[in-house]
Amino acid sequence: MSAQEQKLYALTGLFEKPEEILHAADTARKRYRKFDAHTPYPLHGLDDAMGLGESGMGWLTLIIGTTCMLLMLSFIAWVSLVDYPNVWAGKPYFSLPGYIPILFEVLVLTGAVGTVLILFLIVSGFPRNNHPLHDTAYMQRTSDDMFGLCIEAADERFEEVSAREMLENLGAKTIIPVYYDVKEARSGLSLANPLFLGFAVVVAITVSGAGYFGLNRMVFMPPFNWMSVQPRAVAQETKMVFKDQRSMQQPVDYTIPRGYLPETFGKDQADEMGKYLVNPLPQSQEIFELGKEKYESRCSVCHGYYAQGDGRLPADVGLNGLSLHSPKVAEQWTDGRIYHVMTYGQNLMPGYAKQLTRDERWAVIHYIRALQRSLNPKESDMQ
């Protein structure tokens, strides 16, 4: 480096004691505007000595944090009221107490990160590693154990002789002029720098390529796709898992479903059923109502609303049920015999065990008995 390229940046003085730098800063303030103090640690009182006011960073945090929090709140409100309204846990669509944790975290996150980024990137002008003070003996001492006062040559009242004189009078142990390279000072960050452009292109290609690969290719490769191709047992499939080639095990013998009881008598035991089974249900209002409901939905189609064999199907279909008022049904058959027909069917009539539970069948029988009696009342009913 030749001396022609160098320009004076500042005249700096190093002090040993914190009291000295406070006094020096106070003195420098009265003569110069472009000056700075450099200390290895934040020294209390130096702000006042340099004539700097309170730092306003706290307001910045407050503004950033509350703004982002309100933005988040309006985003959540839009999601939960407009775009994706859902009732979750019985809460209203917009349930502010449940959003407070998220809002608080957003406040802290944006407040802290925003403040730090603004402090370093904007207020301090970082990253900057080409400042004239870098790599000087002055900086090496102020970062370690001495207190420095730096008077910049750019100040309009700067004169090298008088500034040196002032530093000497203030008791500076060492006075170091700091020069800077004019060319180097101009070599800041430039968006047109080919190195930077190349780097940006590489980053852009890498990020978009990785994103495309991750979301459109990778998730369809093993092991990422194992959620959709995982081995699983399908009912009725005959290839795997158990010795007998089934994929679902058969229940052990005599297993019955919950709430299910087998019928006491089989399909060919109509007479035994008629002889041994009695209607277990009481003749109560609810039972008759249940029987009426079930009769009208299941039986009346063929047998008619009054069990007279006049169902609503057209006659040529040939499915009109028999009248249940015939002497056979009304007088000879017991409740158990009717139950047999309802359970297993007879002639064209299918069994209704699938459609009606036991109790419903017995309730229907009660209702049929009531219908029979209504068309053929006894003497005692005629009052």
Add this chain to the structure above:
Amino acid sequence: MQVAKKPNTLPDGHPDFSVQPSVVLKQPTLHDITEVISRPIETKATLKWYIAFAFSVALLMVELVGWGISFYYGTGMWGNNVPVAWAFPIVNFVFWIGIGHAGTLISAILFLFRQKWRNGIARFAEAMTIFAVMCAGLFPLFHTGRPFLPLYLMPYPNKHAVWVNFLSPLVWDVFAVSTYFTVSLFFWYTGLIPDFATLRDRTLGKDMVSKIRKTIYSVLSLGWRFSNRHWRHYERVYLILAGLSTPLVLSVHTIVSFDFAVSGLPGWHTTIFPPYFVAGAIFSGFAMVVTMLVFIRYIFDMQHLIPIDTLEKMNKIILLTGTLVGYAYGMEFFIAWYSGNLIEQFTFINRAFGPYAFAYWVMISCNVISPQMFWFRKLRRSVPIMFVISIFVNIGMWFERYVITVTSLARDFLPSSWGWYNPTLVDFMLLLGSFGMFFTLTLLFVKFMPVVSIAEVKSVMDGAQVHHHHEEDPVDTEATIIGGQPA
């Protein structure tokens, strides 16, 4: 490598850097502090460090194998299954998050309370926070079963036209833990910048390694110049970060406890959970800091940097929080009885005397009984005793999360849906291995970064601040970290 041997070109005859630091001085100079803290970074690591590092990396390998198995074959390799669907992963997650909280407590809350003894350990504790949160975060990520799709945790516009449920504690958790990690990282890095700048200015060698180091420090320090025009904003920002981190640390473990407390499970659905979890987190975190500090002190011969007084103060906090946690255990039982809820009562009797009773009594003896020894000054100041007790506390606090998670899930309302939990080998690999990750990161940090904040320690030294404006508030010289003795 030649580092900072004779950088001094000043003609003033000030003592140059090659002079051995005089740490035993009652009145260390500013240069001594720079020297003491920077020397471990600039010199070769000791044999003790290499042994510890080899051991940690071996454990880390165990964890990596465990994560590899879990990633390739899926979470079926773990022991958790219905009804105990949350087992080791959640236990480890809460355990590590809790450990992280001590770091924030030391760096932020004690900063706000102007506890100067914190300056010696704050940086280290903050680093521990970050590493612990890193260890913690892997567990829920893998527990989702699709660790390659973490994007789904965030509310982002997607073609499924689905948004996250903002009322779910699990979504709160995503926000809380990611915020906590980010803010802790920024807090830590903000504190590190001036120290990186000091290291940058000390690295003056002309060989390749020194140049690489200097480049790294220059990049990391962002070009910090120790300018007072920067310091004044910097200090305010540091205060703001401390002020923001303090409610943050409370909110994070409150939200972690909401994962349990907002559900309807007996033993989880209690309002004591947030304060109880926060106290437990500070308790386990301080125990972990003590364990690590005793260890690091030994490995790096840093007895002068981390004096016994600091450790004693930490033991007092362990005693306080341990007793708080013991109170919470008792209060849980009381409320179970007082509520008159039979299922709640059964849950707590089942915890203490049921099939998982061993875990409960390990928890009680480690967490409630062992810290009571710290009532005695001699035991508080004994390094072996505090090392053993802090490890007991770590074990006990891990079992606390195990008891809460597993016993409540294994036996809830219907006896027909009760179950049993057996961890698998992979579960244990991940648990042990997460310690490996933690130790490895900590050892790397201690070797390559200033383990004590240089600027902060200088600022609280005797005579560092000018006090003619504040005569009534003299600096407590005993509290400065060097020597920990009255000047």
